[in-house]
Amino acid sequence: MTLFVAVALLAAVVTWLMSLGTLRFALARGIHPPVRERDVHAKPTPRLGGVAMFAGVVAALTAGAFIPQFQAAYAEPHKIVALLCATGFIVTVGVLDDLLDLDWMLKLGAQLVAAGVIAFFVVRITSTPNPFGGIAVGSSQMSIVLTVVTIVLVMNAVNFIDGLDALVAGTTIIGSAAFFAYIWIISRSLGQAEAYFSTASVITAVVVGACVGFLPLNWHKAKMFMGDAGALMVGLLTATAAISVTGQIDLTVLGGRSQILPAFIPVLLPFAILALPLLDFVLAVLRRLLNGQSPFAADRKHLHHRLLDMGHTHLGAVLIFYSWTIVVSVGCLLFLFLDEWVAAGIIALGFLVCAVLTALPVSRRVWHSARRLARLRAAERRARSRRQSKVEAGERR
Template sequence: MTLFVALAVLAAVVSFVCSIVVWKLGLRFKLYPQIRERDVHTRPTPRLGGIAIFIGILAAFGAAWLVSSLGPDRFSLLTIVFENPAQVLSILGAALMIVLLGVADDLWDLDWMTKLAGQFIAAGLVAWQGVSIVSLPIGGISVGSSWMSAVVTVFAIVLVMNAVNFIDGLDGLVAGVTLIANGVFFIYTYLLVQQTSPFNYFNLASLIAVVLVGALAGFLPINWHPAKMFMGDAGALLVGLLMATSAIAVTGQINPAAAGIEDLFAAFIPIILPFAVLVIPLLDFGLAVLRRLRAGKSPFSADRKHLHHRLLDMGHSHLHAVLIFYAWTAVVAVGCLLTYVLPVYLGTSARWALLFIGVGFVVCAVITLAPLGRRKRLTVAAEEAPAAELPGVDELAGVPETHGPVTAEAAPVESPEPPNGAR
């Protein structure tokens, strides 16, 4: 665990320093696109954060490889991760490919067919070198032939990449949500390996997850509202690629045939958890595809109807919308983790984890829908109040009403500046 923490800290420091450097270079050379109609931010902002995140990840992987090369006597456990160097290189190569593709899109706005083709190539590179869904945690059932396994793996990686990219619309949203998701997933993989391989706690899935947590933690301060720099498509697609790869690398380590009724749900955690922590992005992705196809548009055409946009339209502030996404992610991720921890480590029923998820959902739903209740109460109060006491339209919107005629000398009330965001 100490080595894992050290690698995360290294990734965080390198990512943070590189974020500042990339941000300053982006401003100096005006490496940012024009503001689009669907964007939430109001000033040109660099979208090159994916470069800093990738460098942080690369530094941590390089340090891990260096430590493993010191000799099996000292670090024999970590050496196991690099037994197949082609596998690790394929992951880093795919990550580099995605970063270059994302940077090109952030600067020159590539068409969606080009971006999708690049994503399939990168995912295919990962699957080609053996990081693939070979079996499901259902008694070790194989996923058909090797070709079927590769196809399923490629589509899963592309799906997760686009789901993460679709919610990249507010300051700190993707960085925070995926940091929480990968943090929980790292804890799960670490505990899982303790059970399945008690003499070797190091594995590829845990390494990817903890390095990604560190890189995101280093980038988040410069991406927090108001953001100085966005991660852009390069960062969002990179995070999605590594999250999917980490999840795929750990599948099949639990055999439900040996699990009791209480442990059965936990046996499916390797598949459930990666998608559960991305339930909001995947929901947003699915709704966006259906919405655009019904309108006769490309499923990858941009609009301003994502879930984070709807939260802002409901009346949530920028910060509140981001924190709501964090809360939903934490409830689902921690709840799924508890379904494994409670039966295995505490010997209690997994029903307590389901209770935690249920209560968390209710609390998050109340907070999410709170502005609608406030708006309804204001509307009812306005209808019931005498005409002389009716509040102005601006007052109902939360802006003090300007009484009396507005003359040339009377300055009108300025509208608050829209919050910054990546889209």
């Protein structure tokens, strides 16, 4: 565990130092795109944070190659090289998009290329876990297609929610920390250190470190954004780490546990962590297609925009996302330790609390409106009473 923390810390320090340098460079050269209609920030802000995060990822993954305890993850060095090449490519495309606003078809093509590199040279989904043993995906072609589609889906889901300060960085830290905990628990329970455990653990630790290092400059009010470069990179690495375990592990090795839900944790946890980004992605695509638009056309109707429209502050909306992410990610882990009904009850309670917090501004408006209406009606009654009293007094005279 100490070595994983050290690698994450290296990624964080390099990212933070590079973020400071990148921010200074961007401000000195005026590299900050103008504020768009859908943006929620008021002044032009550099979007080159992804470059600094990539530097932290490269430094940490390179350092990991010299740690003997990580040898399982680096047993096939070409996979790490391919991962860095795919990541560097998608970061480059992301930077160009942030600066030049590339056509959506070009961006999608670049995402397919990066995901294809991962599927061909790094890892692919070969089976889907289930309580009774892994189910083979089928042909190698089907495995590649499923892997590419999954990675592209995750990249866009993460990119779609990158609209508020510290939103992607914070939710990634929370979700990836939960995923790392799951990997650690399972690998310790098996008493093994297979390559897919080690690879997923190293990548996840590096992603957490890069997000931690970038968070100080991205916290509200943000001095710099990670941009498409950072969001797509986080999505790519997160998906790769999830596939390294989800598509490889056979859960029958867990000792024949009779619980059904824990057996699905490898599938549920990555999607639970990305529940809100995936929901936002699906809703956005459906909304745009129904309106006759490109599925990648930008608008101001994402979930985080709706939270702001409901009355949440910028920071409040981000914390709402954090709370939902904590409930779904930690909730999945509870199935490894608690009875299924107890874990489900705790998750339900967490959902209820999050729902109340989410609806709080609306509830306040309804409450205030009801109070104003009650005051108006009371004033009307008093006015009618005064008029009636005057009429009665006149009649007596």
